[in-house]
Amino acid sequence: xxxxxxxxxxxxxxxxxxxxxxxxxxxxxxxxxxxxxxxxxxxxxxxxxxxxxxxxxxxxxxxxxxxxxxxxxxxxxxxxxxxxxxxxxxxxxxxxxxxxxxxxxxxxxxxxxxxxxxxxxxxxxxxxxxxxxxxxxxxxxxxxxxxxxxxxxxxxxxxxxxxxxxxxxxxxxxxxxxxxxxxxxxxxxxxxxxxxxxxxxxxxxxxxxxxxxxxxxxxxxxxxxxxxxxxxxxxxxxxxxxxxxxxxxxxxxxxxxxxxxxxxxxxxxxxxxxxxxxxxxxxxxxxxxxxxxxxxxxxxxxxxxxxxxxxxxxxxxxxxxxxxxxxxxxxxxxxxxxxxxxxxxxxxxxxxxxxxxxxxxxxxxxxxxxxxxxxxxxxxxxxxxxxxxxxxxxxxxxxxxxxxxxxxxxxxxxxxxxxxxxxxxxxxxxxxxxxxxxxxxxxxxxxxxxxxxxxxxxx
Amino acid sequence: xxxxxxxxxxxxxxxxxxxxxxxxxxxxxxxxxxxxxxxxxxxxxxxxxxxxxxxxxxxxxxxxxxxxxxxxxxxxxxxxxxxxxxxxxxxxxxxxxxxxxxxxxxxxxxxxxxxxxxxxxxxxxxxxxxxxxxxxxxxxxxxxxxxxxxxxxxxxxxxxxxxxxxxxxxxxxxxxxxxxxxxxxxxxxxxxxxxxxxxxxxxxxxxxxxxxxxxxxxxxxxxxxxxxxxxxxxxxxxxxxxxxxxxxxxxxxxxxxxxxxxxxxxxxxxxxxxxxxxxxxxxxxxxxxxxxxxxxxxxxxxxxxxxxxxxxxxxxxxxxxxxxxxxxxxxxxxxxxxxxxxxxxxxxxxxxxxxxxxxxxxxxxxxxxxxxxxxxxxxxxxxxxxxxxxxxxxxxxxxxxxxxxxxxxxxxxxxxxxxxxxxxxxxxxxxxxxxxxxxxxxxxxxxxxxxxxxxxxxx
Numbered sequence: 022x023x024x025x026x027x028x029x030x031x032x033x034x035x036x037x038x039x040x041x042x043x044x045x046x047x048x049x050x051x052x053x054x055x056x057x058x059x060x061x062x063x064x065x066x067x068x069x070x071x072x073x074x075x076x077x078x079x080x081x082x083x084x085x086x087x088x089x090x091x092x093x094x095x096x097x098x099x100x101x102x103x104x105x106x107x108x109x110x111x112x113x114x115x116x117x118x119x120x121x122x123x124x125x126x127x128x129x130x131x132x133x134x135x136x137x138x139x140x141x142x143x144x145x146x147x148x149x150x151x152x153x154x155x156x157x158x159x160x161x162x163x164x165x166x167x168x169x170x171x172x173x174x175x176x177x178x179x180x181x182x183x184x185x186x187x188x189x190x191x192x193x194x195x196x197x198x199x200x201x202x203x204x205x206x207x208x209x210x211x212x213x214x215x216x217x218x219x220x221x222x223x224x225x226x227x228x229x230x231x232x233x234x235x236x237x238x239x240x241x242x243x244x245x246x247x248x249x250x251x252x253x254x255x256x257x258x259x260x261x262x263x264x265x266x267x268x269x270x271x272x273x274x275x276x277x278x279x280x281x282x283x284x285x286x287x288x289x290x291x292x293x294x295x296x297x298x299x300x301x302x303x304x305x306x307x308x309x310x311x312x313x314x315x316x317x318x319x320x321x322x323x324x325x326x327x328x329x330x331x332x333x334x335x336x337x338x339x340x341x342x343x344x345x346x347x348x349x350x351x352x353x354x355x356x357x358x359x360x361x362x363x364x365x366x367x368x369x370x371x372x373x374x375x376x377x378x379x380x381x382x383x384x385x386x387x388x389x390x391x392x393x394x395x396x397x398x399x400x401x402x403x404x405x406x407x408x409x410x411x412x413x414x415x416x417x418x419x420x421x422x423x424x425x426x427x428x429x430x431x432x433x434x435x436x437x438x439x440x441x442x443x444x445x446x447x448x449x450x451x452x453x454x455x456x457x458x459x460x461x462x463x464x465x466x467x468x469x470x471x472x473x474x475x476x477x478x479x480x
Numbered sequence: 481x482x483x484x485x486x487x488x489x490x491x492x493x494x495x496x497x498x499x500x501x502x503x504x505x506x507x508x509x510x511x512x513x514x515x516x517x518x519x520x521x522x523x524x525x526x527x528x529x530x531x532x533x534x535x536x537x538x539x540x541x542x543x544x545x546x547x548x549x550x551x552x553x554x555x556x557x558x559x560x561x562x563x564x565x566x567x568x569x570x571x572x573x574x575x576x577x578x579x580x581x582x583x584x585x586x587x588x589x590x591x592x593x594x595x596x597x598x599x600x601x602x603x604x605x606x607x608x609x610x611x612x613x614x615x616x617x618x619x620x621x622x623x624x625x626x627x628x629x630x631x632x633x634x635x636x637x638x639x640x641x642x643x644x645x646x647x648x649x650x651x652x653x654x655x656x657x658x659x660x661x662x663x664x665x666x667x668x669x670x671x672x673x674x675x676x677x678x679x680x681x682x683x684x685x686x687x688x689x690x691x692x693x694x695x696x697x698x699x700x701x702x703x704x705x706x707x708x709x710x711x712x713x714x715x716x717x718x719x720x721x722x723x724x725x726x727x728x729x730x731x732x733x734x735x736x737x738x739x740x741x742x743x744x745x746x747x748x749x750x751x752x753x754x755x756x757x758x759x760x761x762x763x764x765x766x767x768x769x770x771x772x773x774x775x776x777x778x779x780x781x782x783x784x785x786x787x788x789x790x791x792x793x794x795x796x797x798x799x800x801x802x803x804x805x806x807x808x809x810x811x812x813x814x815x816x817x818x819x820x821x822x823x824x825x826x827x828x829x830x831x832x833x834x835x836x837x838x839x840x841x842x843x844x845x846x847x848x849x850x851x852x853x854x855x856x857x858x859x860x861x862x863x864x865x866x867x868x869x870x871x872x873x874x875x876x877x878x879x880x881x882x883x884x885x886x887x888x889x890x891x892x893x894x895x896x897x898x899x900x901x902x903x904x905x906x907x908x909x910x911x912x913x914x915x916x917x918x919x920x921x922x923x924x925x926x927x928x929x930x931x932x933x934x935x936x937x938x939x
Contacts, residue, residue: 026582029581030579031542031579031580033580037523038523041526046553047557064498065510067507083490086490094505101509105510119492119516123485124485125486
């Protein structure tokens with residue numbers, strides 16, 4: 022025997038044992054002895070190929086194993102999610118086998134923004150509640166979690182320099198429940214959880230309207246300077262920050278800088294919607310200030326489509342929810358548009374005539390309505406569109422079951438609107454595929470609306 | 481999206497996920513989702529290289545992983561066993577880490593036969609008892625399990641055409657215990673268990689002497705034809721098959737063919753030891769018949785060194801236990817010799833003056849005695865020696881604890897005598913290494929004699 026020993030050691034834990042067919046038995050024996058996995062034939066490999074575009078991937082499942090090639094790490098991740106979707110739905114519950122069909126897939130997203138918004142201001146939801154949805158959303162290649170953090174009824178993110186925002190503003194919610202708020206640590210954990218799944222968290226601090234919680238905490242930000250009660254009503258208050266108030270610019274600067282510090286994503290959402298309480302001139306000044314502060318924080322501003330009314334320097338993103346003309350105006354200034362037209366993407370709207378739950382102000386949004394539309398429908402050019410986002414407002418949504426019910430399967434439809442070229446999308450085809458999604462959601466313990474439009478597959 | 485599906489599926493269970501460093505997080509996420517192992521860096525590979533000899537191997541442990549190259553599958557298996565020996569002993573109990581030292585090893589056996597014999601006739605031991613020993617013996621690169629299946633006190637292997645062999649002959653043991661026997665299924669499971677570890681099972685049917693159990697079952701095989709009581713004494717009876725008995729040739733032919741049918745290894749051991757009851761001429765006729773039958777069954781005969789007294793056509797193996805002249809005579813006829821000199825290899829002999837257990841007829845066999853000798857000591861040439869075997873006779877060994885105590889660490893010493901060139905063996909060096917073997921045996925739940933010759937390492 023020749024034995025040469027070098028300094029140092031190596032930890033074999035987690036190593037795979039590989040061997041040609043003729044040594045399969047020996048490899049199995051060693052694997053059993055060491056408690057390691059053996060794969061005599063077959064491997065799942067992830068790799069990168071610059072020639073594929075951002076978020077693009079190729080997936081090959083052969084008898085020899087699986088090869089996932091991503092244009093970038095996100096692409097590799099989406100390829101892996103597609104692999105999970107190809108497996109029996111029970112796999113998502115950690116049950117059943119891992120038998121995959123033999124396929125070759127080449128895939129790339131149409132739009133870079135495929136978002137899901139949750140309003141945690143009207144009703145509070147925990148970090149765990151959000152992570153639960155991120156997990157499922159990412160399986161559908163949703164890559165933005167937009168969190169509507171502040172409104173009249175609550176301020177949900179800790180801003181250490183302005184502690185009353187959460188201490189006072191986070192203490193309630195619609196109908197007077199306990200409310201709640203996220204510490205900076207809570208928020209960091211959500212950001213990291215989402216980032217690991219290539220989902221960017223987009224924090225929204227809604228300014229200068231929808232600001233009741235801020236004014237309840239710091240009345241000096243308002244026109245009157247007088248104390249305001251924290252709203253527990255589902256209806257919007259007339260609370261807005263005052264452009265004249267001395268404290269306002271410092272507050273805006275502090276808050277946005279702190280939110281940026283806590284949120285490494287490229288975007289800060291500043292709301293800027295439904296502000297009727299202040300003059301058009303003050304509104305314009307506000308939006309320009311918000312944009313300047315966001316730029317100073319090294320981020321790109323996102324606002325609701327109302328910002329299309331203001332003269333703004335690109336780059337910025339306008340989230341079109343209501344008025345197509347404002348979206349077109351934003352695009353004309355060089356902004357890009359996130360398509361969230363309420364009549365297709367608002368997840369708080371009722372599904373259909375039979376469903377007993379949901380708002381009706383923009384009509385019913387059944388699954389077909391969520392799917393069979395296009396972001397270019399109202400005149401925007403492809404290049405002017407950042408992507409698509411489904412928005413779950415929570416004035417009347419006060420528990421996780423309702424979040425599930427209103428989100429799924431509509432978010433699956435919206436995710437495909439954001440991912441797949443219009444020419445490749447067809448409602449009948451989608452309906453057949455999404456019916457399997459029910460079994461997947463069930464395996465993940467996620468509720469959904471078994472819309473009568475579809476024949477649902479069983480787990 | 482381009483999606484092409486082929487017929488068929490692939491099972492991903494047990495596949496490893498590999499990825500370059502920059503996709504380590506994505507690979508981990510997929511691994512967690514699918515319950516699969518991820519190894520971004522490092523792999524244990526087994527492979528074959530014809531240029532290495534039989535049972536030879538090279539083992540490289542580097543920071544990148546482990547490469548085991550075998551000259552054949554057995555060599556790869558021995559390389560894997562060396563890897564196990566390099567790991568902390570607790571690993572063998574499935575505990576602790578898998579941290580290995582960085583080494584380069586090139587290794588090959590000196591002899592092809594490194595055996596362990598268990599006498600299951602005097603006292604019966606179950607298949608599980610034997611498998612337990614095979615597991616440990618294989619860790620020491622022992623590659624033959626010789627089972628002494630028949631003797632005066634018991635017949636332990638089912639021979640369907642001669643059912644009384646086990647029904648009558650298997651019903652007792654020394655001191656009148658319950659005895660027992662193996663069904664053909666039991667035996668097949670032992671053969672398979674051992675084969676998976678590259679241990680060949682060598683069945684021994686001891687003929688024509690040591691035949692009391694056969695005569696108890698079928699008196700017509702004896703000279704008198706009269707019924708014989710199954711012996712429960714530790715002392716050898718004078719029972720022998722009669723060369724004149726009409727039933728004898730058919731019995732011998734049936735039994736050896738059946739044992740060969742049940743035992744795919746290349747060798748049948750026919751005993752042929754200590755036959756003083758019949759004439760020298762009849763003995764020679766018996767041994768020649770046994771050899772002819774074994775050849776007819778496509779196997780090579782093994783007999784104890786008494787067969788050296790008989791004119792025999794090679795190939796055959798003589799197992800030298802007592803008389804060096806008989807071993808030399810066997811070699812002169814072209815036979816090869818398994819070295820089992822009692823004074824070094826008999827595991828039923830007492831360890832030393834302090835040990836309170838064991839036979840003494842050939843003196844004490846302490847660990848040094850089992851190690852510091854060579855199969856060539858009595859004049860055999862290297863090429864005339866098949867290898868080495870340790871023999872555990874069980875007249876006075878009636879439980880698994882005694883099997884452990886008498887076998888270990890002496891079998892470790894004998895295994896090294898069989899594996900390692902004489903020039904590379906040194907008692908002091910072995911003593912240091914075998915002291916760690918105690919910790920390994922302890923981890924495997926195997927007892928052993930903590931001989932005062934050695935400083936024993938603790939687990």
